[in-house]
Amino acid sequence: MVDVINESHENPANHHYVVTIDDMTGDAMACTCPHHTYHTADCKHMAASRPPLPISHSAPSL
Numbered sequence: 001m002v003d004v005i006n007e008s009h010e011n012p013a014n015h016h017y018v019v020t021i022d023d024m025t026g027d028a029m030a031c032t033c034p035h036h037t038y039h040t041a042d043c044k045h046m047a048a049s050r051p052p053l054p055i056s057h058s059a060p061s062l
């Protein structure tokens with residue numbers, strides 16, 4: 001799991017969420033923040049915890 005602290009808020013401790021990472025795929029599975037809990041949707045914490053997409057995967061091979 002990955003701890004995510006949103007330090008852009010005045011009280012970062014109140015915006016401390018835990019993102020659950022799938023050990024097999026490395027993809028973010030869940031987050032403890034209200035956005036994901038109540039809407040079951042991807043949130044910025046999950047997106048921030050994902051590794052960047054490999055460029056070679058989407059770019060045509062020359």
Ligand SMILES: [Zn+2]
Pocket residue numbers: 017031032033034035036043044045046
């Ligand atoms: Zn979140």
